[in-house]
Amino acid sequence: MMISSNLNTYLIIAAVLLVIGLYGMVQHRSLIGILISSEFILNGAALNFMAFNHFVAPNPAVGQIYALFIMGIAAAEAAIAISMIIAVYRKYQSEDPEELQDMKM
Amino acid sequence: MIVFEYVAEALFYGFVALTFMGGFMAIRSKMLMHAVLGLAVALFGVAGLYFYLGSPFLTMMQILIYVGAVCIIIVLGVMIGNTPDQLAAKKQERKNLPLALVTCSVAFIGLFVAMILRTHFTAASERVGDMSIRFVGENLLYQYCLAFELISVILLTAIIGAIILARDGREEKTS
Numbered sequence: 554m555m556i557s558s559n560l561n562t563y564l565i566i567a568a569v570l571l572v573i574g575l576y577g578m579v580q581h582r583s584l585i586g587i588l589i590s591s592e593f594i595l596n597g598a599a600l601n602f603m604a605f606n607h608f609v610a611p612n613p614a615v616g617q618i619y620a621l622f623i624m625g626i627a628a629a630e631a632a633i634a635i636s637m638i639i640a641v642y643r644k645y646q647s648e649d650p651e652e653l654q655d656m657k658m
Numbered sequence: 659m660i661v662f663e664y665v666a667e668a669l670f671y672g673f674v675a676l677t678f679m680g681g682f683m684a685i686r687s688k689m690l691m692h693a694v695l696g697l698a699v700a701l702f703g704v705a706g707l708y709f710y711l712g713s714p715f716l717t718m719m720q721i722l723i724y725v726g727a728v729c730i731i732i733v734l735g736v737m738i739g740n741t742p743d744q745l746a747a748k749k750q751e752r753k754n755l756p757l758a759l760v761t762c763s764v765a766f767i768g769l770f771v772a773m774i775l776r777t778h779f780t781a782a783s784e785r786v787g788d789m790s791i792r793f794v795g796e797n798l799l800y801q802y803c804l805a806f807e808l809i810s811v812i813l814l815t816a817i818i819g820a821i822i823l824a825r826d827g828r829e830e831k832t833s
Contacts, residue, residue, distance in 0.1 A: 555663065557670040557710050561774055566674060566707065568769040570681065570700075572762045577685035579758035585690050585735045589697050592728065593681060596704050607711040611782035613789050614797035617713055618805055621798075624723045625809040629816030631728045635735040636824035642738045 563604035570597030584638045584648045591634075592627060599623040673706030690736045698729045712789045 556562050570593050577590030599620040606616020642648055680700025684693045705720035787793040798806050 555667055557667055560779055563707065563711070564774045565770065566677065568766055568774065569678065570704075571769070572766045573681040573685055575765055576758050576762040579761060580755060581685070581693075583690060585732065586693060588735070589684055589690075589693050589732060592697060592724075593684070593700065596701065596724075600704060600707060603708055603711045603713065603716065605779075607713075609779050609781050611785055612797070613712075613785060613787055614794045615802070617716055617789070617794050618798055618802050620708075620716055621719060622805050622809055624719060625813060628723055628728055628731075629812050631731045632820045633816050633823070635731055636820040638735055639738065640823050640826060648738060 560604055560608040563600060567597040567600040567604065570594070570600065582649055582651075584634075584641070584650060587650070588631065588634045588638070591630070595623055595627045595630075669706070670710055673703045673710070676700065676703030676706065678703075691733075694729055694732050694736060697732070698725050701725050701729070715791045715794065 574590045574593035574597065577593065578587050581587050581590060602616045602619045602623070606613055606620075610616055638648060641653065645653055647653070677700050680696045680698070680703060683696030684700060685696075687693050687696060701720060701724040705717045705725070708716040708720055787797075
């Protein structure tokens with residue numbers, strides 16, 4: 554049996570993407586790095602949707618619609634996060650999460 | 659014809675390798691520009707996996723939206739990061755490394771053993787429709803109309819919010 558036509562293969566790849574994102578979120582030293590890691594987590598979720606859509610779901614359009622939904626969410630999230638990071642950088646002249654201690658702008 | 663199946667299988671391994679190598683590059687490189695490049699490579703690999711899951715439409719959308727739009731937005735943000743000589747002067751130590759490794763291995767083993775391998779997923783007894791763009795469009799505009807409207811509102815809100823957030827500090831500085 555081919556490994557590319559097996560549900561577990563895709564689930565494991567999605568799990569690895571999730572773990573890559575978690576690891577990057579914990580150890581990156583800049584806000585942009587954390588944003589990049591969050592994209593991996595979102596992609597893992599979308600890959601899960603598509604895998605179940607292809608192998609299990611009764612309606613093969615649902616998984617594609619939700620993967621598209623996740624892409625839209627990710628685009629909106631990236632735009633908002635970048636403008637927030639720019640606003641924070643104007644205030645603190647830094648993007649290291651450890652230097653952003655007080656919340657008062 | 660069996661040859662083509664092996665070629666397709668080899669390409670599948672290639673896409674998986676692209677995904678993992680891009681991810682490794684994104685989380686381990688110290689320069690943010692390399693991290694964004696790794697993200698783009700990994701997203702391209704995931705686009706290939708979508709093709710194997712029977713959806714060329716999502717493959718195109720992944721390349722267009724993720725690789726084309728999201729990565730470009732992040733590159734704009736890289737401008738405010740540290741330059742390479744600043745990085746060398748700062749001498750980044752990775753303090754959180756043990757914590758990160760423990761968190762990730764627990765999460766992966768939990769997912770891998772407890773959920774993926776021990777669950778038996780049964781396929782639906784009958785499937786309606788196909789994977790075509792036409793069927794997706796009909797579903798998106800009739801049955802799943804709420805998702806379509808919701809994403810429109812979210813995108814509009816995000817655009818307005820991004821403009822307001824990025825403009826605020828500039829007005830303060832000039833006044």
